[in-house]
Amino acid sequence: MLVKRACPVCRRSDTVTELKRPFQFTLGAAVMCAAGGGIGGVFWALGQEKEYRCENCPRIFFAHTRTSRVFRILAIITYCIVAVVVLWALVLMIKN
């Protein structure tokens, strides 16, 4: 099901098109990938906001889709688990 986004300026949704951007491997994505052991980085990339353009204004704006929200939450959970594992490993190292 395609959910149309409403333009933040003219409030029209029939003139809004989703811009298909190639996956951008940014420095932030690389850092997130390294920190999250790959999985977190993939979730993080999928959790990025989608880019839309209104043909009426014309204006480019960013908005979250339902899918990107879910992946952002998954990314946050993954990073929490990674943080706990890293802290646990540090505690074990200190004890030994």
Ligand SMILES: [Zn+2]
């Ligand atoms: Zn508009």
